[in-house]
Amino acid sequence: MHMPFALNQIDAELAIIDRELLRRSIRSVDTPCGTEIQIGGKPLLAFCSNDYLGLANHPKLIAALSEGARRFGTGSGASHLISGHHAIHDELEAKLASTQAGAIPNARALFFSTGYLANISAITALSLIGKSKTSIYSAALNHASLIDGVRLARGQGSVDLHIFDHHHLAGLEDKLRNDLTPFKLIVTDGVFSMDGDLAPVQELLHLANQYDALLMIDDAHGFGVLGKHGYGILEDQEVCSDRIIYMGTLGKAAGLNGAFVCAHEKIIAWLIQKARPYIYSTASSPALAFAVLRSVSLIEGELGQELRARLHSNIALWKEGSIFIRWNRLKSDTAIQPIVVGSNATALQLARALDQLGYWIPAIRPPTVPKEMARLRMTLSAAHTKEQIQGLCKVLSDLETSLPK
Ligand SMILES: Cc1ncc(COP(=O)(O)O)c(C=O)c1O
Structure with a gap:
């Protein structure tokens, strides 16, 4: 019996996706949505959800x-x-x-x-x-x-x-x-x-x-x-x-x-x-x-106003703490704070290095963003603490000097 044409073709086309460093994959989170999560038992600080007010597990x-x-x-x-x-x-x-x-x-x-x-x-x-x-x-x-x-x-x-x-x-x-x-x-x-x-x-x-x-x-x-x-x-x-x-x-x-x-x-x-x-x-x-x-x-109501104020002070804290980063930080006043690094390879390398250090910020690559505009799409939440944001700033600064260019 031959393998169906479609399955053969998928193998071939997935190989191309892999070569271009564009394979998407699913990561399953064990814990409720939040800033401190676990994946496969490993604790991670998440800077990637759209749960901007921290209400997803309220x-x-x-x-x-x-x-x-x-x-x-x-x-x-x-x-x-x-x-x-x-x-x-x-x-x-x-x-x-x-x-x-x-x-x-x-x-x-x-x-x-x-x-x-x-x-x-x-x-x-x-x-x-x-x-x-x-x-x-x-x-x-x-x-x-x-x-x-x-x-x-x-x-x-x-x-x-x-x-x-x-x-x-x-x-x-x-x-x-x-x-x-x-x-x-x-x-x-x-x-x-x-x-x-x-x-x-x-x-x-x-x-x-x-x-x-x-x-x-x-x-x-x-x-x-x-x-x-x-x-x-x-x-x-x-x-x-x-x-x-x-x-x-x-x-x-x-x-x-x-x-x-x-x-x-x-x-x-x-x-x-x-x-x-x-x-x-x-x-x-x-x-x-x-x-x-x-x-x-x-x-x-009152809770929303409080959470928005906290989110905005977290955004300000990040902008202040990340000022030294030489990667292209896009100009944004919202909870979405991307760092554009250019190539898919660099974005993946950075995301992996962050993962090893306990931070979850996925690499976003084409076609979600234009070619050569791969990035870390960092998102902030009212639920992040000052220490978590400062910790991320420090880690990114260290990575910027240590990653091979
Ligand atoms: C700008 C924008 N529009 C629409 C959607 C789709 O919304 P939903 O996730 O509820 O399908 C998303 C994200 O998922 C989005 O970022």
Whole structure:
């Protein structure tokens, strides 16, 4: 018997991935999400999760998820449009909409099981608006889920795609100025997930107003963290418009799982009709919706404010302590603090050396980041202690002098 063609081919192609130092692998964590974790019995200090407020293992959310399961059961039983949408989902959506009400008139929210699904749902559905093709303007460093949303929308035959360079608004405007398409959609990360910097939301909104476009902002790394109440980048940048479509995730700062799209109620009404990943997928459990509701209340309340203050002082501490590092530290004021080292080999070497010293910061390589821009994507949390951050600064400084160039 021959080995199936596909299995042979996979062997050959994985060998190429290995040669290019691009093999991805799964590491299984034995302990709950936190700063001090264990992998295979080995203790490590983690500087890589998106649990920015340290809520992923918080006693109040553990209690909420347990209470949610007791009150509402564990499964929704069906998709939202069959019988899986429970009253607690409504309550959660109203709460999520209230977080963006200052930024989006007539705001309504739709709860999704992941941010990836929320993004591909929104983009594929929006691109079906109008009889002619939609012009999508996508920021060059957008997250894969936005890129995949655009790819799917192009597969529907409903899109002309324009990619604009990072922060290059003049280039974007040139393209918009010459575009006669009635419906234009600008799509961007709010906090760029691999770089940590913010999209220029006010300027983008200005362009959206001027050229009659909608503006979709993926605030996966801003919700919970940015703004006085943690409502995210729109609160932080003080913008308000019915042109905005906001996507926030609930698996990062909110410490659970899921995501939401918030927009003018007419846009949400459209998504309910047209967003296939929403329509044809089982609703997240009502127990989760109950726990997310609790998490949003924590985020906007006193605890959230305290945790955000702690996170911001940790970011300041890191920036101060890492000033001597000569590797390219990208300019970022958020919890995402990347160190760009260039080659895949150097990034892997550094990640391995850190691992041996008890630190977990994975190497991020193409295609997640551009070629020759491999990096350590370091993330900070309110849960990190001063000593942990200072320890990491010291270790990186030692490594920089000891690693062969
Ligand atoms: C910018 C951005 N958007 C969307 C997502 C997807 O969200 P989720 O993990 O909830 O699917 C992520 C990360 O996972 C992200 O970093």
